[in-house]
Amino acid sequence: MLKRDTISSALKQALVGTDKCRLTTLRLIQAAIRDRDEAAKAHGGDGVADSDIVEMLQTMVRQRDVSAREFEEMGQLDLAEQEKRESQIIREFLPRQVEGDAMQALCAETVTDLDAHGLRDIGRCMSALKTRYPGQMDFVKASCVVRDLLRVGSNGSALASNGAADTRPAGDGDESGKLS
Incomplete structure (x- = not known):
């Protein structure tokens, strides 16, 4: 309906x-x-x-x-x-909303699937989320989650701390986790 x-x-x-x-x-x-x-x-x-x-x-x-x-x-x-x-x-007229840890996991999965690495990929990630989960999450909040995930990823830290595996090839940063 x-x-x-x-x-x-x-x-x-x-x-x-x-x-x-x-x-x-x-x-x-x-x-x-x-x-x-x-x-x-x-x-x-x-x-x-x-x-x-x-x-x-x-x-x-x-x-x-x-x-x-x-x-x-x-x-x-x-x-x-x-x-x-x-x-x-x-x-009452909105689809059931994905929030909290579930939203965090879906955002992390999307970042990983798109092989996104830095803040420049926010738009691409958000577009994918809107296509995959239309109306099912607050995309303003999701944008903040994606931004945090990509900010962590762009600092050379593993995305694993946010529930996703770091899929970048070895050598993208030095051992201390900072970019050269």
């Missing part, structure tokens, strides 16, 4: 229910999808794809998480709770 259909179905159910926060959040999502569809059609497209909807939902979650933190810092706990509730509702 397409994301937009799932969201439309949830909106119809929310219209019958009594959860006003759920109803307004789902309407907000529908409006954002409609806006993106119209923009895509204005540029000759057919509308937004599911992958674009997932990206949009991820952005909406990040925005609400940031807002919730800011409201908490300002002592406006009721607004922070509302942002957290909206974030939970939006997350």
